[in-house]
Amino acid sequence: MEEKVREALDTIRPFLQEDGGDVELVGVDEDGTVRVKLTGACGGCPMAQQTLSMGVERIVKERVPEVKQVVAV
Secondary structure: OHHHHHHHHHHHHHHHHHOOEEEEEEEEOOOOEEEEEEEEOOOOOOOHHHHHHHHHHHHHHHHOOOOOEEEEO
16 A cells, blocks of 8 residues: 555655645555655645645545545654
8 A cells, every 4th residue: 555655645746846845655554544744845834734635635545545544744
C-alpha cells in the first residue's frame, strides 16, 4: 500500500510545488492512516489544513481505497 500512496502523492506534488510547497510521506499505518508532512510554503500556510483534506487526502483516498485518513504530522 505504501508504494501506491507514494504514487498518488507524486500526482499531487507538482501542484504543491507550483506554490512553493511539497508533501513528504512520513508513514503508512496498518489501520489505513497515512502520515504526511507538508513542507515549504505549505508547512506554514494558513490554508494547509484545507490543502490536506480537500487536496491530498481526497486524491490519495481516490487512488488508494484502503486509506482511511491522511493526517499531517
